[in-house]
Amino acid sequence: MQSEKKNWITNSLTESLIKFSKKNKNIVVLDADLSDDLNLKKFAKIFPNRFIQNGIAEQDMVSMAGGIALQGMLPVVNSFASFLTARANEQIYNNATENTKIIYLNLYAGLLPAGAGKSHQSLRDISLLNSIPNFRIFHPLNYIEVDQVLKHCIFKEKKNCAIRLSIGPPTKEILKLKTRINFKPGIGQEITKGKKVVIFSYGQYVLSEILKTVEILKIKNIFPTIVNMSTMNFFSTKWLKKIVNKHDYIFTIDDHSISGGLGDNILNELNKQKIIKNKNFFKIGIETFPECGTVEEVLKYHKLDSKSLYKTLISKIKNR
C-alpha cells in the first residue's frame, strides 16, 4: 500500500527523512501521536533510538525539542500544523530565542482536505511563525520538492524551519505537471510562462485550481505566469523585482488566511523595494473560518475553485 503512495508529499517526506538521517546522525524525530499520515512508524523502525513518541502533548514535545537542540542535536518535530504552531507557539518562540535550530513539520497545512473541519484545518500557521525573527517557512508543491526542501532545511539552513505539508494524494494537475521542479530558497519557479499577469501561489490544492483557471483564461486571450512560491517568508529581491517588473497585474493566492500569509509577505517586500508603483496588486486568500465539506464544496465556498478564481481574476483584469 505504501508504494502506491510514492508520489504523495507525506510519504516522500518520510522517505527523505530516513535517507538524510543516515547521513546526519544528529537528527531526532519527535511526534505527538500524529505519525500515521507521514508513516513515521517506518522511521521509528529504522531509528528506534532517534524517535521520541511524546503523546498528545505538543507543548511538552516542543520544549523537549528545545532541550535536545541545546545539546547540539537537530530535532524534527511533527504534529498537525494547527495544533503545533498555535498551541505550542510560545514554546516555539522560546526555543527560537535560544538560537538553536529545529525543524517543525506543519502537517495538514492549509484548507484541504476539509472533511475534518475548522479545528484541524490550518490557516494561521504562517502568520503565527512569521513574527519570530529567525524562521524560514516553506510549502513544497509535490513529492519531489519536499525532498529538496527537507534537504535544504537539514543541510543548508541556519535558522529554524517550518515545512508546511499538504496531506492526501497529489491532484491530477500536479501529476500532469511538465515542469521539472527545482527548489531554490527565496525564489519561486515559473510553472507557466505568460505575460501581463503573474500569479504567486503554492500548495498542491490551490495551485491545481489555478492551473485549471489558466486553461479557461486562454479563451479570453489571457496568459498568466504562474509561480510556484514554495518559500513563504523571505525572497530574493533581485528575482522578485525582475519577475514583477515583467508584469502589470500581480496576484497572490494563499492556502492560508488572507492575513499574514504569502500575499502579505510579498506585498511587504514589494513595498519595501518600491516596486509596487504602477502595478495592480491583488491578494486572494481565506477570509472567514474554514468551511467543512468535500474538497470541491469547500474550494467553491471560499471562492478558490477554478470557476470562482476565473471570475475574480477576469473582473480585476478587465476593470483596469
Next chain:
Amino acid sequence: MIVSSYKYFEKIRKLKINDYLKAEFISDLCRINTLTMIKIAGSGHIGTSMSAMDLFVWIKHFEYHNKLKNLKSKNRNIFFSSKGHDVPALYSVLYSLGVLKLNDILKLRKIDGLDGHPDLSIKGIEANTGSLGMGISKAKGICWAKNKLGHKGSVVVLTGDGEFQEGQIFESLQTTSHQNINNLIVIIDHNKIQSSQYVKNIIDLRDLKRKVEAFGWHVERCDGHSFSKIDQVFKKFEKIKNKPKLLIADTIKGKGLNKIEHTKVMKKNKYYNWHSGAPSDKEYNEMIKEIISRIKKKISKNRLNFDPFEKIEKNKLIKSYKSLDIH
C-alpha cells in the same frame, strides 16, 4: 550601597568549617549582592530570589561545583530555573563562583547588562526561561540528548509552586517517567505565595507529593533552607536510578529578611507586597544591616577569625555602580 566582593567568597570556601556553615555565609553574602543589584536596577523579583537563594547556593557551590572552566564541557552538570524570575539570586551566585563579574551583576536589567529573565547569552545561564511551565520539558530534552550522546552530568531544574498551575508541567511529569528519563531532578521552590497571595487561595495544589508520585516519580520533601537536609535528599536521589526525582523544598518567600519574609508579612497584611520591586533607601539600609549583623553573630558564635564586610563597609560603600572597582 554595599557589595560583597568575589574575594570574600573565595576566602569562605577555604575556611576550615563544614560545608553547611560555609553555605550559610555564602547565601547571606549573596543576599547582600542581590539586594544591591535590585536596588540599583529599581526592580526585580526580591521575594522569590530570597526563597530560592539557599537552593541555588547549595546546588551551584556544593552539589555541582560549576566553575568557569566547566561551562563549556559537554559533561558538565546543568542547572537552571524554570520560573526564571529568581535570576537576580542566580546571578549573585554565579558572581560568587567567579563566573560573572561585579560589573555584570550591577547592571541588572540594563541594556548592556544582565537580562531580567535568564538568557543564554549570559555566562552560566543554561536555558532561556521566564514564561512558566516549560522548564521540566526542556530539562527532559537535555537529559534525553545527554543520554543519547553519552554525555555525563546531572540535570536539575528549579520550578515555582504557583508554576504547578501550568498545564505543561503535567504533560512533562507524565512523559518524563514514561520515557524513562530518570537522570532528571526537579526541585519546587515551595514558598507558598504566588505573586501577592497564597497559592492555596489562588488554585490549591492539594497533595502535591501524592500527585507527582502518581505520575511515576520519586518524591522527597524537606526544609529548603536547611543545607544538611537538602544535602541528605541529594544523597538519597543518587541511589534512585529507576525514576525521575522531585524535591518539594519548603521555603519562605523573602527568606532572610525580617521585613519581607512571607510568614511575617502575611500576619499583618492580606497581600504579600514584596513579589517584585525594589526596596526604598531606608528599607534597603535596614535589610543590609540585618544581614550584616546576622553574619557577624555567626562569626563570633563559631569563633572564626575573619570579617567579610569590614572592607565592604569602608571601601565599597558607593553611590553608583559606576564608581565601583572591578575585580
